[in-house]
Amino acid sequence: MQRQGQILDNVFKNLPQAIILVDHNLKIIRVNHQAEIVFGISQVVSKNQYLFDFIQPQIASQAKYDLVNNIVKKYRYEQKIKFKVGTKTKVCKINSFRVKNGGFDNCICILINDITENEKRKRELKEVKERLELAVDGAKIGIWDWNVKTNAVHYNHNWAQMLGYQLSELEKNINTWLKLLHSEDEARIFEKMNDHFQGKTAIYSSQYRLLTKSGSWKWIRDIGKVIERDNTGAVKRIVGVHIDIDQQKRAAKEIEYLSIHDELTGLYNRRYFNKRLAELRNSYQYPISLIIGDIDNLKIINDNYGHSMGDHYIKKTAAALEKSLREDDIVARIGGDEFAIILARTDQNLAQTVISRIERNIKIENQKGELPEPLTIALGSETVTEQVADLEKCFNQADQKMYQQKKFRA
Template sequence: MNEPLTETDLRKYLAAMEGAMDGMAILNEHGTYLYLNQAHAAIYGYDSRAELIGKTWRDLYTEAELERFDNVIMPLFMETGRWRGEATGLRKNGSTFPQELSLTALEGGGIICVVRDITDRRRAEQSVKDKLHFIQVLITTIPVPIFYKDAEGRYLGCNSAFEEHICLTREQIVGRTDRDLVPPDQAELFQQLDRSIMETRQVQIQESSLVCADGSRHDVIFYKAPFLNSDGSVGGVAGAILDITERKETEAKLRYLSTHDILTGLYNRAYFDEELERLKKGRTFPVSVVVADVDRLKRVNDLQGHAAGDELLKLTAQVLRGAFRTEDLVARIGGDEFAVILPGTANSATQEVIERIRKNLAEIVGDDGRPILSLSLGCATALDGEGLIEAWQRADELMYEDKLARQEGSRRT
């Protein structure tokens, strides 16, 4: 059985209530104030506690809030003898404020009431909400795909640009892992990177490719960083994606243009010269060189126009490309001049290819039955790197000898 409190104890408790920062009050069974500390009066905007003694707590709430008390709060309080939650109080000047309220029933009737003004807390919470909303709007508006995952690799959220980039909706992304969204090999790579980021707590940048839900593949750069929880533990990974597909395509196109002839699609003179230099240091000898020159190209240009001449050059490229192996390098090295490098090929084999070209040319005829294309050809073979340039020069000389011989033959006929 509990011992009754002594007068000394009562004085101690009363002093504690008087000094409390929270508003504390005792009400009778009718809800009328019997006691309240100064903090309680101040919270409701009263200068003196005497202004509330004898009044009911219902004077401190709006009609709308009293309706909530009558329909929700007080029924729960009557059932359990206690209630704690948030409400909206009414100050003496008519303004309202958010409060944290605790009600406890007393034996024999009456209520102990503890109230705390949580205006500052609500203001801080609203400030956080405003900032979070601003950040969310900012993330959503940014055209760069952004995503964030938890420590288990599950997507927590993303922006609209990320949805569009991988061709999935937010509902199809959030709560899932990379294994649900991309091919297994990519998922494993991404998860390894995420684990490394969380272990090292370092920002990492990685160039990779990303296969989207529609099957398209994009070249991208991932910018990823860990984010921390309030206790300092790693909460997961946030990242952004820079799509460099167009840049890669442009780079590839520029590389192609730097090494290829635009008209014919063959390698150009610059690449041909580079390959000669490279092969000089290689071990694929013997190396043969074939030089070809389009006969009467100037005449065709003058009489039929440059478009007809261009068609003749493209036909030459087609004939040469079809006559040589994939490992042979076929290039257009001048206006009407072509050259071919044949690694690991002896002169005898090269002569056979030239004869095959001549035979093929004879079968390409126009409506009048005459050959459309005529080529002067020469070839030579180098047995080592030192003789490669000489072989090219010799092939060029033999090509001109072939051209002169063909011109002499034409004059006789």
């Protein structure tokens, strides 16, 4: 029996949990080693002292009274309390219960877990979460969380509002996303997602269009990552974000358009014309014919009627040229009053037919009587029949023929 008591006494002293034994007046009977460490009290000093002489709850007097009452009167009691220990504050979880037998009959055993660090980590995580939520909300980032096994998906309100919906209008499953996806983007998206599911990529990332509530298409950047797999390695859960890139896409498209188009007429510009000519150099689209055109007397129009009228002549010419060409033909404004046309798979006879159509459409424009002076344009053409020919030389020859016609008219 004595041996058993020694074992229990040794266990009491060395348990990693702080334990304080008190009587019904909360006078300390005994503390174990861990309690001495946590609260900075010693066995000798604490003897015959009261619990709250050493450990001060940071609560109001009434709450302190209730705490004492609960510890003393309840058979079992559990509570989380902040204690003032020296200059520090400790957050502890206490569990008290009555001891009815053993060496400490009719005393109260108080088990105390110091959870200060855990609470600190919880606060830090809460702060991080709150900051993240503020950032997500401020940046209007949509969040999705997909359970691949059940196909349930959590969408946040930004995800819905990005597409013009209220969150309550959307079903919380993967079909919501699939129904809104542009059919032309599906194959590319599924390939990227499958690569990520198979572990070939660190993250899943794609750009595609989703249908908004108003019926328009909006460009989205979608970034996600698998965060959970089952025992076989199959994907269980993937989480990601939606970022609205529609304005950037439209701006990029506008920049791309302006980089290869003439601002005044909407025709291609010289940059695109040269690029297309270089691409055709080693193609199989021969014979290739080039037509060069130059508006007559545009300087006189500008001097007599102003540059806005001159611009009107340029736009009228551009419209007549476009109307005269086939869908695959290329027409560009390559100078102030100069235009160039690329006719792939077109021999010299067909090129002359195109020139005739241009002259006819210019004549029709003049018959409207909207211009103060007749609109005329000098045209020259040249054709190359095989790849060994020099397209730059072809261009120069067409240009010379155009100037010969202009000189003849003068």
